[in-house]
Structures are given as structure tokens and as C-alpha cells.
Amino acid sequence: MAIITVDHLRKTYGARVAVEDVSFSVEEGEVFGIVGRNGAGKTTTVECVAGLRTPTAGTIDLDVGPDGGAGADLKEQVGVQLQECSLPDKIRVGEALSLYASFYRRPADWRALAADAGLDLRASFATLSGGQRQRLSVALALVGSPRVAILDELTTGLDPQARRETWELVTRIRDRGVTVLLVTHFMEEVERLCDRVAVISRGRVRAVDTPAGLVARAGGEQRLVFRTERPLTAEQVTGLRALPEVTSATVEGGDDAGEVTIAGTGDLLSAVTAVLPASLMRGLRMERTTLDDAFLALTDPSYGPSHAPSQEES
Ligand SMILES: Nc1ncnc2c1ncn2[C@@H]1O[C@H](COP(=O)(O)OP(=O)(O)OP(=O)(O)O)[C@@H](O)[C@H]1O
Numbered sequence: 001m002a003i004i005t006v007d008h009l010r011k012t013y014g015a016r017v018a019v020e021d022v023s024f025s026v027e028e029g030e031v032f033g034i035v036g037r038n039g040a041g042k043t044t045t046v047e048c049v050a051g052l053r054t055p056t057a058g059t060i061d062l063d064v065g066p067d068g069g070a071g072a073d074l075k076e077q078v079g080v081q082l083q084e085c086s087l088p089d090k091i092r093v094g095e096a097l098s099l100y101a102s103f104y105r106r107p108a109d110w111r112a113l114a115a116d117a118g119l120d121l122r123a124s125f126a127t128l129s130g131g132q133r134q135r136l137s138v139a140l141a142l143v144g145s146p147r148v149a150i151l152d153e154l155t156t157g158l159d160p161q162a163r164r165e166t167w168e169l170v171t172r173i174r175d176r177g178v179t180v181l182l183v184t185h186f187m188e189e190v191e192r193l194c195d196r197v198a199v200i201s202r203g204r205v206r207a208v209d210t211p212a213g214l215v216a217r218a219g220g221e222q223r224l225v226f227r228t229e230r231p232l233t234a235e236q237v238t239g240l241r242a243l244p245e246v247t248s249a250t251v252e253g254g255d256d257a258g259e260v261t262i263a264g265t266g267d268l269l270s271a272v273t274a275v276l277p278a279s280l281m282r283g284l285r286m287e288r289t290t291l292d293d294a295f296l297a298l299t300d301p302s303y304g305p306s307h308a309p310s311q312e313e314s
């Protein structure tokens, strides 16, 4: 069941097109990722979903659920952690949380939220590290007991340890049944957290799929890369290319022998070593299509229908 349905969303600022045409739906209980290059329109999209910006065109439907109905307020259904967030330096964690809690009819237990986020209630905002500030902003997003949490670049600027702690926090939020809409630039984050992900490029959705589905779309290919002591003979190259597992074999020229890249599918290594003894290969490594490759393929400026970026025809 879709909890959020975005249909042909468009948002312009004067002549600038922030979001050209975005449609996707988010199922209840999933972690739905939004990825795309800087300026692709991710923040604008989630701000429209949160009701913080008014779409120029298109619709956003939020399923308010059984206890929703007429009295339900969008603000109570959706908790937002914004990409740019700051609080007064002197405000303490506990003060910020209790203040935010007072805005809601059914606030969550904010002390429990702070404990879950590993925050000291007496610490003032100015003394918090980047990771602590991010976890505070997540706690503030959850203080109204929302059914949907929107998290925009939650882990940007955090060290690897703080990032992992924040991922665990997101997993616990999901486990409590909150639907999460997550904007991120980290493919590892997508792989670890997201059930599905929308790839946005220049204000349009290029793909919506599971992380594994996106990798498969990008070819799901394997590559064997190695050097040889002596250059390969023409017969060896022809023999490699004739293998059913091999889709391409390229040899980069070099001073000694060049670097050989063989791309293909199936049991590529066994097939190749049947033609070319492993003893001839130096520095053999195996590469696979990654989510990074898939992301780059889908957001390449030369990919997809060309249109002038960010400029409205007048
Ligand atoms: N208030 C605004 N007024 C004018 N242009 C805006 C405004 N907000 C966003 N834009 C423009 O809309 C485009 C999309 O911005 P948006 O912030 O949604 O991108 P983003 O995908 O979140 O990027 P990033 O990864 O850098 O956070 C950008 O070209 C941006 O400059």
C-alpha cells in the first residue's frame, strides 16, 4: 500500500526549473532512497512532500491512515530532518526536544528519543559534534510521532563511525514501522538501508528500483583486469573474444605488455583461464558493476532525453 504518491511533480522558481517532472510512490514501512547529483532536485522534491513548498504542478498524496481523516494534519504525519538545520547555540538538547514536542497533539516520548540517539539532554547545541547534531535533528523529526520520516543528507560530513551509528538509528526507526524517505549521496548507505531507490537527474526520475535491480540494469557485468609479461598474440585475443562468457576484451598498449580488460558474465574466470593460463596473468583482479557504476550511468549528463538544464522555455 502506497503511503506517499508523487505524481508529475513540478517546481519552478521564476525561470529556474528545480523539479521538472517527478513521479514515484513509497510503500508503507519501506526505506525509500532518493539519489542524484547536486542540484538534481532532491531537496525540492522532499520539501514538497513535507508540505514545506507548494508544487507548481502535479500532486502529492499522503495516505493518512485509519486514525487520520479530516483532523489529520500533514505536519503530524511527516517528520522532517532538513539538509540545512541549525538551532540557537545555547539551547539544550532537552529544551529543544520538549519545545518541539509541545507543537504536537500526540508527541513521542522525547526523553526516549534522546536516549535512543545517544544524546545528553543537558548538552547545549553549540557543544554538539556534527554527528550529534544530525542525530538531534533526527530525534526532532520524530518528536511528533510521524508515520513518515524525511531525512535529507543525514550523514554528509560525518566520520565513518558516526555514519554507522546514524545508519543504526535509521534502522531502528524503520523497525518501529515508520516509513523513511532518505536523500543521500552515499551508495553504501543506499545498499545498507534502502529497500528501493529513485534516481533523479535534472529534475526527472531516471529509474526506480531496488539497489540490486539498479546494478543489474547497469549490466551486472564482471571484469577481469590483468597484465601479461609478454603481449598477447592475435590468436589469444581472438580465442578470448570467441568465448561465450566474454562480451568484450580490450588490450591497452603499454611499455611492456598492456593491461587486459575482459568483460563478461557467468563463470568468466574459469572460461578465460581455459584459454589463457593463469600463470601468464599478473596482478589479476576481478571487478563487478557496483551501485556507483549504476548511479553514474543513470545520471550522466549525456544520458537520457536532452533538454536545457534548469531553464524554462519562455
Ligand atoms: N528557493 C530557490 N530559489 C531558486 N532556485 C532554487 C531554490 N531552491 C532550489 N533551487 C534550484 O533548484 C535546483 C534543485 O535544487 P535542490 O536543492 O532541490 O537540489 P538537490 O538535488 O537537493 O541538490 P544537493 O545534492 O546539492 O543538495 C538547483 O538548481 C537549485 O539551485
Ligand SMILES: [Mg+2]
Pocket (backbone or CB within 6 Å): 042, 043, 044, 083, 152
Ligand atoms: Mg539537497
